[in-house]
Amino acid sequence: MSANATKSAEDPILQWAIFRLENESYGINVMQVQEVLRYTEIAPVPGAPPYVLGIINLRGNVVTVMDTRSRFALPHAETTDQTRIVIIEAENQVVGILVDAVAEVVYLRQSEIETTPNVGNEESAKFIQGVCHKNDELLILVDLEKLMTDEEWMEISGF
Amino acid sequence: MTNSLTRQDSKPSKSKEIKDNVVEGVLQNYLDQLLVTATQPQRVEKAIHIPDIDEQKAVDTGAIETSKSIAEKTLTENALETVSKPKVEIEQVEAEQVKVELIRTETAAVPKVESAPKVEHIAKTLVETVPALDTVIDVSDINNTVSSDIESAIKQSISTLTDQESWSSQGVECLLFSVSGLKLAVPLLLLGGVHEVISDDVKPLIGQPKWYLGLIHREDQNLQVIDTATFIMPERAESLAEQGYKYLIQLEKSPWAIACQSIDDTVRLEASEIKWRGDRGKRVWLAGTVIEKMCALIDVSGLLQRVESSCKPV
Structure with a gap:
């Protein structure tokens, strides 16, 4: 095995899709991103939990769209031309997350990712998988699996 | 005769001892009150002039250089x-x-x-x-x-x-800085560095407590920024996130930095000047108070311990 291959195995490179929320940059594993859609009308679902904005029709399939700002305890904001719905796959489900904008895909070595001490007791603190400083910008890497609890994932599967 | 004299002698000595204890008790209360007073916003506004950031720039540069050089060198x-x-x-x-x-x-x-x-x-x-x-x-x-x-x-x-006990008779150089009207001191030897905050350098993280201002990247490392006002004076409901802050003081070489609004001066504090705080159960971050400088000396290790005790690795 060559030295490069060994290095790659020890320190794998991961691709992260970067999106913006409230002027901060967040990264999600690109392998979990199915597609990125322009903002389209989201049909509200009566009785849905507050973190669910509603549903969209994606080529005949119903996809639940989550209110990412609400999940991240951020204030509500109006949609803009940059607003996107990122279709992701997590916990064997396909859901959409509404974000302010989608920026780019970056390559990060595992060693570049720093864990952060979890000083918060709030649920949203658990989403943070790590942070990374790239191109003079702090990227907050999000663990999509932890975006919701098991019960919540079960709950939205019913839509 | 001798015994009676001895008794007579011992009486003033006892009363002197009692008097000393009373004085010491009063002094202790006074010092405690001083810190409480210093941490009350209304009084502080009258008693302490908080210099503008611009006024401090010349002083700050010197202080930063001194603190950096001494701390890093040693x-x-x-x-x-x-x-x-x-x-x-x-x-x-x-x-x-x-x-x-x-x-x-x-x-x-x-x-x-x-x-x-x-x-x-x-x-x-x-x-x-x-x-x-x-x-x-x-x-x-x-x-x-x-x-x-x-x-x-x-x-x-x-x-x-x-x-x-660790302070020499020659004293220790300390950096004075201000947080929400309270003047604080930290030994230069325990400084990891002083960093100026430019615009929105500090990135907040979601789901963190109020005392956690966020992360900042400095000198190839991420520093975690503590809202000093919220952390050490939660009873005052002051927040540097609202009031703003200009400098970060890195504690030793740890990844933690405390935010402050201005850096005032460097002073040499002697052990005799400091009213040491014996019981740190209430304020673990406080090593003592210095009446002459109207400041509180930070116990860096105590502060770090308290911060780290409230952290759980992800």
Whole structure:
């Protein structure tokens, strides 16, 4: 095995899709991103939990769209031309997350990712998988699996 | 006759003792009240002038340079210089011991380094454990051990700088800074660095408590920024996130930094000037108060312990 291959195995490179929320940059594993859609009308679902904005029709399939700002305890904001719905796959489900904008895909070595001490007791603190400083910008890497609890994932599967 | 005289003598002595105790008690209360008063916003606004950031720039530059140079010089260079080469003869190990002595002398000039004998002991132990004096041995492993042991020993000794016993008679240089009207002091030796905050450098993280301002990238490391006002004075409901802050003071070489609004001065504080806080149960971050400077001396290790105790690794 060559030295490069060994290095790659020890320190794998991961691709992260970067999106913006409230002027901060967040990264999600690109392998979990199915597609990125322009903002389209989201049909509200009566009785849905507050973190669910509603549903969209994606080529005949119903996809639940989550209110990412609400999940991240951020204030509500109006949609803009940059607003996107990122279709992701997590916990064997396909859901959409509404974000302010989608920026780019970056390559990060595992060693570049720093864990952060979890000083918060709030649920949203658990989403943070790590942070990374790239191109003079702090990227907050999000663990999509932890975006919701098991019960919540079960709950939205019913839509 | 003699007995009666003795009794007579002992009476004033007892009453003097009681009087001293009362005075001490009153003084203690006064000092406690002083800190409480200093942490009350209304009084502070009248009593303490919070200088504008612009006014402080000239002072700040000097303070930053001084703090950086002293802290870095003493904490890192001296400690890490000690061991570097992979192969040395036993004479070199002895030379290391001499270097250790030098470190002890240098650090003793400012604070009293309690663990210097420990450092000496480490070096002695290593000399004793070397199998043959004439043999040239690979001491890279030993070097690493010595390096880490010396580093930790020095770190430990410096960490105790906020204990009364550790202060030399010559005093210790401290950096004065202001947070929401409260003047705080931190020994320069315990400073990891002072960083200026430009615009929105500090990135907040979701789901963190109020005292956690966020992350900032400085000198190839991410610093976690503490809202000093919220953290040390939660009862005042002051927040630097709302009031703004201009500087970050890195605590030792830890990834933690406390935010402040202005850096005021560097002063030499002597142990006698400080009213040491014996019981730190209530305010673990407080080492003592300095009446003359109207400031509170931070117990850096206590503050770090409190911060780290509230952290759980992800």
